[in-house]
Amino acid sequence: MDAINNLPVKIADVIRGLFADPNSIWADLTMTLIGMILVIVVIVVAALFLVILERKVAGWASQRPGPNRLGPRGWFQTIADALKLLGKEDFTPGNADKVMYKIAPMFVFGIPILTLAIVPFGYGMTVIDLELGIFFYLGVTSVSTLAFLMAGWSSNNKYSLVGGMRAVAQMISYEIPLIFSLLGVVMLTQTFNLTKIVEAQATIPFIFLQPLAFIIFLICGQAEVNRAPFDLLEADQEIIAGPFTEYSGLRWGLFYLGEYANLVAMCALAATVFLGGWQGPAILPGVAWFWLKVGLLIFVSMWVRWTFPRIRIDHLMHFAWKVLLPLALLNILLTGLGIYIYQLVIGG
Amino acid sequence: MSEMYQEGTEELLLNMGPQHPSMHGVFRMIVRLQGETVTGIEPKIGYLHRGLEKLAESRTYTQFIPYTDRLDYLASPHNNMAYVQAVEKLMGVEVPERAEYLRIIFAELARFASHQVFIASAALDIAGWTAWGYPFRDRERILDLFEMTSGSRLTVNAMRIGGMSFDPTPEFWAALESFVDDMPEKIEEYYNIYLGNEITQGRLKNVGILSKEAAENLCITGPALRASGVQYDVRKAEPYGIYDRFDFDVPVLYGCDSFDRNMIRFLEMNESLKIIRQAMRDIPEGPVMAKVPKIIKPPVGEVYHRVENPKGELGFYIVSNGTPKPERVKIRAGAFVNLQCLEEIGVGTYIQDLICSFASLDAVLGEVDK
Amino acid sequence: MGNNDVLRKRVDELAARVNGKVEEMIDTLVLTVQGAYITETLTAAKNFADVPCDFLHDIAGVDKVTHIEVVYQMTSLRGPQKLRVKAIVDREKPVIDSVTRIWAGANFMEREAYDMFGIQFTGHPNLKRIYMWDDFEGFPLRKDYVTEPVEVRNTMRVRRDDE
Numbered sequence: 001m002d003a004i005n006n007l008p009v010k011i012a013d014v015i016r017g018l019f020a021d022p023n024s025i026w027a028d029l030t031m032t033l034i035g036m037i038l039v040i041v042v043i044v045v046a047a048l049f050l051v052i053l054e055r056k057v058a059g060w061a062s063q064r065p066g067p068n069r070l071g072p073r074g075w076f077q078t079i080a081d082a083l084k085l086l087g088k089e090d091f092t093p094g095n096a097d098k099v100m101y102k103i104a105p106m107f108v109f110g111i112p113i114l115t116l117a118i119v120p121f122g123y124g125m126t127v128i129d130l131e132l133g134i135f136f137y138l139g140v141t142s143v144s145t146l147a148f149l150m151a152g153w154s155s156n157n158k159y160s161l162v163g164g165m166r167a168v169a170q171m172i173s174y175e176i177p178l179i180f181s182l183l184g185v186v187m188l189t190q191t192f193n194l195t196k197i198v199e200a201q202a203t204i205p206f207i208f209l210q211p212l213a214f215i216i217f218l219i220c221g222q223a224e225v226n227r228a229p230f231d232l233l234e235a236d237q238e239i240i241a242g243p244f245t246e247y248s249g250l251r252w253g254l255f256y257l258g259e260y261a262n263l264v265a266m267c268a269l270a271a272t273v274f275l276g277g278w279q280g281p282a283i284l285p286g287v288a289w290f291w292l293k294v295g296l297l298i299f300v301s302m303w304v305r306w307t308f309p310r311i312r313i314d315h316l317m318h319f320a321w322k323v324l325l326p327l328a329l330l331n332i333l334l335t336g337l338g339i340y341i342y343q344l345v346i347g348g
Numbered sequence: 349m350s351e352m353y354q355e356g357t358e359e360l361l362l363n364m365g366p367q368h369p370s371m372h373g374v375f376r377m378i379v380r381l382q383g384e385t386v387t388g389i390e391p392k393i394g395y396l397h398r399g400l401e402k403l404a405e406s407r408t409y410t411q412f413i414p415y416t417d418r419l420d421y422l423a424s425p426h427n428n429m430a431y432v433q434a435v436e437k438l439m440g441v442e443v444p445e446r447a448e449y450l451r452i453i454f455a456e457l458a459r460f461a462s463h464q465v466f467i468a469s470a471a472l473d474i475a476g477w478t479a480w481g482y483p484f485r486d487r488e489r490i491l492d493l494f495e496m497t498s499g500s501r502l503t504v505n506a507m508r509i510g511g512m513s514f515d516p517t518p519e520f521w522a523a524l525e526s527f528v529d530d531m532p533e534k535i536e537e538y539y540n541i542y543l544g545n546e547i548t549q550g551r552l553k554n555v556g557i558l559s560k561e562a563a564e565n566l567c568i569t570g571p572a573l574r575a576s577g578v579q580y581d582v583r584k585a586e587p588y589g590i591y592d593r594f595d596f597d598v599p600v601l602y603g604c605d606s607f608d609r610n611m612i613r614f615l616e617m618n619e620s621l622k623i624i625r626q627a628m629r630d631i632p633e634g635p636v637m638a639k640v641p642k643i644i645k646p647p648v649g650e651v652y653h654r655v656e657n658p659k660g661e662l663g664f665y666i667v668s669n670g671t672p673k674p675e676r677v678k679i680r681a682g683a684f685v686n687l688q689c690l691e692e693i694g695v696g697t698y699i700q701d702l703i704c705s706f707a708s709l710d711a712v713l714g715e716v717d718k
Numbered sequence: 719m720g721n722n723d724v725l726r727k728r729v730d731e732l733a734a735r736v737n738g739k740v741e742e743m744i745d746t747l748v749l750t751v752q753g754a755y756i757t758e759t760l761t762a763a764k765n766f767a768d769v770p771c772d773f774l775h776d777i778a779g780v781d782k783v784t785h786i787e788v789v790y791q792m793t794s795l796r797g798p799q800k801l802r803v804k805a806i807v808d809r810e811k812p813v814i815d816s817v818t819r820i821w822a823g824a825n826f827m828e829r830e831a832y833d834m835f836g837i838q839f840t841g842h843p844n845l846k847r848i849y850m851w852d853d854f855e856g857f858p859l860r861k862d863y864v865t866e867p868v869e870v871r872n873t874m875r876v877r878r879d880d881e
Contacts, residue, residue, distance in 0.1 A: 058477065058478075061478050062477065062478045062480075062481035062482070063481065063482075063485070064481060064485075158360055158361075158362050159362070161360075162360075162362075162381075162384070162699075228475055229475075229547055231475065232700075306477055306478050307478060307541075308476070308545065308547055309471065309474040309475050309476035309479070309542075309545060309547050309548050309551065310474050310475035310476075310547070310551075310700075311547050311550070311551070312550070312551055312698065312700050312701070313384055313698060313700065314698070315547075315550055315551075393848060393849070394847075394848060394849040394850060394851070397849040397850070399858065401834070401859060402858055402859055402863075437744060437745075438744065562822075564772075564773065564795065565821060565822045565823060566821075566822050566823040567773065567774050567775070567821060567822075567823025567824070567827075568823070569775075578795060580795045585793075585798070586793075586798070586800075649743055649744060650743055650744075651743070651744050652746065652775075652776070652791050652802065654775070661775070663775060663776055663791070665776060665778050665789065665791065667780055675780075676778075676780045676781070678776065678778035678780075678789075680775060680776040680778075680791075684826060684830075685823060685826060685827065687826065688822070688823055688825055688826050717849065718849075
């Protein structure tokens with residue numbers, strides 16, 4: 001099992017060895033480039049896979065088969081969808097702000113790629129092993145708020161504007177409990193580095209030490225990714241499609257895939273910080289455990305989406321500021337007390 | 349510096365146009381928004397106007413029956429029943445017993461189906477996608493029952509002046525029995541996945557308040573009136589057909605909000621099942637069509653007949669001048685009159701609440717626009 | 719029934735006051751008045767002692783070729799009384815008082831009567847067309863608004879026995 005576990009690391013070493021000076025800046029650059037391409041491929045494949053998985057889960061929740069015409073039991077549906085989107089006309093609305101209109105989808109799809117670059121898939125398998133891992137993650141995900149606002153504002157459409165405004169309100173409100181829920185873990189491990197956080201979970205995953213933080217993280221994660229019950233931003237029945245109303249073809253495809261990429265990134269972080277990352281019994285390689293955990297969280301997220309109706313905007317704000325934030329602060333208090341008592345009892 | 353510009357917010361005029369994922373048909377609303385709060389609503393209808401009343405003047409009485417199907421197309425046997433009973437009142441025709449019982453079975457099945465569509469679309473308006481699928485799947489059984497008798501799933505056209513057009517086959521009765529046995533637990537299931545959910549209750553409670561006085565002043569009828577505390581059902585107030593022989597309750601709720609307008613339809617579905625069971629038990633054998641002349645020529649006169657449609661009260665005012673074609677047919681559509689309360693329940697709430705309140709009124713544009 | 723006699727008495731009194739005519743058609747009392755008296759008639763009907771007809775069901779316009787009738791159907795939510803009031807208006811210039819002051823729910827019904835017949839309701843808050851588009855010309859439900867040729871309209875197609 002160790003052999004398979006370390007296979008990617010060995011391959012990376014071999015490639016590095018091809019250079020004259022294995023530690024030169026060119027070697028580093030090439031390795032990072034290969035890593036980024038790998039992450040992009042992983043995200044794109046995952047997002048495409050998630051499109052059809054979501055529809056199958058939706059079918060399972062509604063007791064119907066889901067798409068089942070294209071390919072074996074319908075699993076080629078996404079390929080057909082992607083081909084259809086590629087064939088659409090590429091237009092920009094007349095009075096839209098052209099530059100912002102075209103950049104917005106790139107942001108939505110690009111941010112999750114950045115965040116997935118710091119997540120360890122296995123031991124020693126991060127593209128960039130940042131010391132400031134969690135901090136970087138939180139900073140970068142805040143930028144996706146901007147992307148929705150850009151899309152909403154530049155479309156020159158009242159529905160998009162309302163959607164964009166809702167995006168700002170929602171995402172800003174739910175980032176604060178998200179940050180505080182991660183702080184508990186940081187307090188326990190005294191580091192922001194994701195690899196060290198996973199190694200600290202060798203004895204017991206943090207979901208058992210920080211159950212409240214886990215639940216808050218899942219809820220805030222669902223809100224950050226704009227999935228039901230927090231999908232006011234693209235509420236079909238009220239504001240048509242919110243900021244995405246005027247997008248079609250591949251631009252819309254980028255938005256759509258970007259949402260799933262965001263979901264993968266969020267679940268990857270949850271698996272790393274709370275569920276123990278790549279660790280697990282030796283019957284499967286570490287990478288497989290990691291993706292199993294991510295897959296489980298994604299499934300739970302989809303299940304919740306297809307069961308609950310949508311929540312209203314004032315309830316949303318009330319929930320974030322008056323329920324989740326105090327709970328997250330309470331969690332920090334309890335964690336601090338726990339550490340203090342632990343040190344009194346054990347350390348001295 | 350502050351004299352150079354006034355800080356403030358502008359009102360946004362949002363057109364929730366005829367093409368919209370949740371406008372229940374082709375309905376258009378021009379909404380004035382201040383942020384997310386609605387400050388004014390102007391409904392604009394007429395996108396589905398087909399001129400049925402003008403058409404009625406150049407069709408015979410029997411030829412007009414399929415047109416009545418298309419009024420409230422989700423509960424078409426009801427519309428048929430209202431019209432043929434109005435003409436029968438005008439002519440003084442006695443309808444055979446078996447036909448009366450069959451009419452009531454069809455009418456209550458239609459009420460059940462219409463309420464199922466209501467639950468599904470109301471759930472869809474707040475993104476409960478799973479709660480949409482369950483009622484539609486069970487409604488297929490009702491549509492199969494309709495298809496067994498009259499050949500058509502939605503616009504049934506099963507009634508004639510003087511009785512019914514078809515006598516159902518034995519498979520119909522077997523299927524109806526299994527349907528009636530299966531449904532009570534399905535209604536529980538719909539409740540659990542839609543109204544019992546906390547998020548739904550938070551969305552619907554205390555939203556879209558329509559007080560009793562406002563409802564009476566605005567001439568609201570149907571479930572919307574009963575959810576505001578007024579005990580009034582045409583089936584009990586002025587029984588038509590043989591409704592006075594059946595034992596059923598008329599649910600009344602006092603909350604006046606969208607939640608009660610949703611809840612009351614759940615209760616009505618249970619009552620419909622009661623009526624269908626009693627009808628199945630008591631139906632006699634016999635002919636299904638009375639002896640009426642081939643060309644229906646009612647005497648000179650006029651009549652106003654009303655029934656309790658799932659949407660409200662459906663009334664037909666027919667003026668006859670002794671010829672085979674009516675002089676005037678006026679259709680009083682419940683959903684049309686109920687739309688007047690939209691401003692009352694919508695202004696001052698959020699857009700999302702407006703969508704929920706409009707959904708709870710259950711307007712079907714076929715009836716609104718005639 | 720007792721209720722019907724009381725109602726008949728009240729309606730007769732009212733008819734005497736407003737120069738109206740009372741008939742019984744099939745199962746409803748019908749009170750026919752001239753258009754000018756309509757507000758007085760309907761307010762009185764809404765406030766009948768013992769048998770108030772306080773719920774308005776429908777306002778219909780009927781084009782009898784010599785005049786236009788505006789027909790109001792009323793019953794009560796708390797009793798079995800029923801009343802139909804017909805107001806006669808002139809066909810060339812149909813003008814009548816609006817009853818939105820008495821029942822706010824008459825709003826859409828009167829708009830429809832205006833749209834279809836051209837009846838002007840004075841005092842209506844928003845008398846615009848409701849079914850047809852705003853620039854439409856003509857009043858569709860009048861008898862002289864013809865949509866098919868006279869020959870086709872008056873042909874009766876009857877199925878023969880041997881078909």
